[in-house]
Amino acid sequence: MNGRRIAAVAAVTLAVALAACAPPDQNGDTVTVPSVVPAPAALEASGAAPFALTAATSVTGDPDAVSALAGLIGARTGMTPAGTGPAIELRIDPSTDSGTEAAAESYRIVAGEASVAVTGADAAGLFYGVQTLGQLISRDGEGWSIPAVRIDDAPRFAYRGVMLDVARHFHGVDTVKAYIDRAVTLKFNALHLHLSDDQAWRLHLDSRPELTAVTAGNAIGGDPGGFFTKSDYAELVAYASARHMIVVPEFDTPGHTHAVGLAYPELVEAPVLSEHIAEVVRVYGGDLPTAGEPYQGMAVGFSSLRIHDEATYDFLADVFGELAAMTPGPYLHVGGDEALGTDPADFAHFMERVTTLVERLGKTPVAWHEAGSAPGLAPTTVGQYWGFVTPTDGMDDKARAFVAHGAGLILSPADAIYLDMKHSADSPLGLTWANGVTSVERAYAWEPSDVIAGIDDADILGVEAPMWTETIRDLGDIDEMAFPRIAAAAEAGWSPATGTGGLRTWESFRTRVGALGPLWTSLGIAFHPSTEIPWEHE
Numbered sequence: 001m002n003g004r005r006i007a008a009v010a011a012v013t014l015a016v017a018l019a020a021c022a023p024p025d026q027n028g029d030t031v032t033v034p035s036v037v038p039a040p041a042a043l044e045a046s047g048a049a050p051f052a053l054t055a056a057t058s059v060t061g062d063p064d065a066v067s068a069l070a071g072l073i074g075a076r077t078g079m080t081p082a083g084t085g086p087a088i089e090l091r092i093d094p095s096t097d098s099g100t101e102a103a104a105e106s107y108r109i110v111a112g113e114a115s116v117a118v119t120g121a122d123a124a125g126l127f128y129g130v131q132t133l134g135q136l137i138s139r140d141g142e143g144w145s146i147p148a149v150r151i152d153d154a155p156r157f158a159y160r161g162v163m164l165d166v167a168r169h170f171h172g173v174d175t176v177k178a179y180i181d182r183a184v185t186l187k188f189n190a191l192h193l194h195l196s197d198d199q200a201w202r203l204h205l206d207s208r209p210e211l212t213a214v215t216a217g218n219a220i221g222g223d224p225g226g227f228f229t230k231s232d233y234a235e236l237v238a239y240a241s242a243r244h245m246i247v248v249p250e251f252d253t254p255g256h257t258h259a260v261g262l263a264y265p266e267l268v269e270a271p272v273l274s275e276h277i278a279e280v281v282r283v284y285g286g287d288l289p290t291a292g293e294p295y296q297g298m299a300v301g302f303s304s305l306r307i308h309d310e311a312t313y314d315f316l317a318d319v320f321g322e323l324a325a326m327t328p329g330p331y332l333h334v335g336g337d338e339a340l341g342t343d344p345a346d347f348a349h350f351m352e353r354v355t356t357l358v359e360r361l362g363k364t365p366v367a368w369h370e371a372g373s374a375p376g377l378a379p380t381t382v383g384q385y386w387g388f389v390t391p392t393d394g395m396d397d398k399a400r401a402f403v404a405h406g407a408g409l410i411l412s413p414a415d416a417i418y419l420d421m422k423h424s425a426d427s428p429l430g431l432t433w434a435n436g437v438t439s440v441e442r443a444y445a446w447e448p449s450d451v452i453a454g455i456d457d458a459d460i461l462g463v464e465a466p467m468w469t470e471t472i473r474d475l476g477d478i479d480e481m482a483f484p485r486i487a488a489a490a491e492a493g494w495s496p497a498t499g500t501g502g503l504r505t506w507e508s509f510r511t512r513v514g515a516l517g518p519l520w521t522s523l524g525i526a527f528h529p530s531t532e533i534p535w536e537h538e
């Protein structure tokens with residue numbers, strides 16, 4: 001994936017977008033711009049007669065895309081078009097009108113009264129074209145139609161992620177699949193699974209079976225636990241891959257490892273009980289962490305692997321080695337956040353060793369931005385920034401270090417797109433530490449190239465929206481917290497930069513998201529009905 005190339009393509013297509021928004025038609029009437037989220041690079045709506053979608057419509061072409069579109073049409077309209085009437089044609093063609101090769105993941109839609117053609121540069125591009133088409137289907141009297149449009153679209157960033165924490169509360173295979181289904185409708189292409197934390201280890205490994213055997217029954221608040229078998233994990237990887245998504249698995253180290261000490265006490269230090277830990281216990285209740293006892297609270301930053309013991313690195317070789325063998329995607333996430341129980345020099349030594357290990361396994365390490373403080377980090381290590389939109393406490397310096405040694409950055413500004421921040425003060429779901437209570441507008445009103453001074457599109461691998469699950473127990477909770485803010489993260493990752501076109505404004509976004517309400521409902525998404533959004537109802 002090449003962020004620089006994608007950025008160049010987006011800049012070219014943007015020029016089309018600037019000329020294309022909401023022109024008057026031949027009679028001088030304003031043409032309604034169809035609602036697409038994330039905003040496409042270029043969209044032209046002519047106001048001409050739409051395509052009537054009926055049971056007699058024929059859907060032909062690439063079989064995977066035909067099946068994906070049939071699912072969306074079925075969910076949205078209840079119809080199974082299988083006729084021989086006017087056609088929707090879905091195909092892959094890597095060439096452009098000018099004969100050059102189209103950008104990875106790009107697509108074009110040309111829709112008119114007689115036909116609809118969706119052309120993807122590759123299978124992923126066609127899949128995203130189908131997702132856009134699903135959003136274009138609208139009620140037309142008693143029937144359904146697709147407006148007359150031309151869309152030329154390509155992603156701004158190569159990496160567009162969602163993260164699900166399955167450690168604080170376990171979320172099983174069906175829930176993770178449902179989250180994948182939801183995320184791909186917004187053109188996300190990476191699922192980061194946070195597989196271990198102080199409470200539990202959630203992926204069975206043959207090399208270290210005690211990790212799940214001893215810890216996986218635990219969860220925050222004494223809630224039920226669980227874990228993925230290796231075959232569950234393989235099923236999720238395959239499910240994601242069939243939807244053009246990679247899985248980025250994380251074992252968080254050297255902090256967030258209290259659970260490791262339940263299974264292998266010789267590998268961890270005693271908990272460091274700082275004033276911060278005491279404060280969390282005062283506010284949220286629960287017990288202080290105790291060596292060898294399952295931890296069911298919400299405090300962070302008290303646990304550490306032993307840094308100067310070779311047994312730790314034997315452990316890392318086992319767990320990351322087995323994970324690498326199970327993971328076809330290019331990335332393994334090694335954590336590195338909030339290692340407050342680890343001496344800073346030890347932390348730097350540890351991050352050098354763990355990232356070098358992952359690199360030697362043939363994978364690209366990813367680490368939270370704190371690891372940027374380690375001078376000897378493996379040079380390919382990608383950083384993940386989780387500070388605020390306006391950086392504090394030198395977090396931007398740590399993030400910049402990844403770019404200085406030649407790798408990229410994933411942006412997850414916590415006060416914008418941490419999806420677990422509370423949307424309402426009185427909701428039992430979510431936390432507030434990242435400038436919460438938050439809003440949809442806050443999730444939208446940031447620009448990736450403005451977060452870290454000196455870091456622009458060429459240095460940014462992409463955008464990821466994390467969902468931490470201290471308070472989040474099931475798919476209904478995930479839906480309520482993720483939607484609609486997840487759509488803002490999708491737009492930051494896919495669409496042209498803010499301020500570069502009519503669609504990339506808060507006013508346009510809230511209107512377009514509102515129009516997706518009926519589709520989300522038909523897909524079974526229990527979104528939070530935020531009053532910031534003018535929801536459409538059918």
Ligand code: ACM
Pocket residue numbers: 337338368386
């Ligand atoms: C984090 O939120 N500790 C990455």
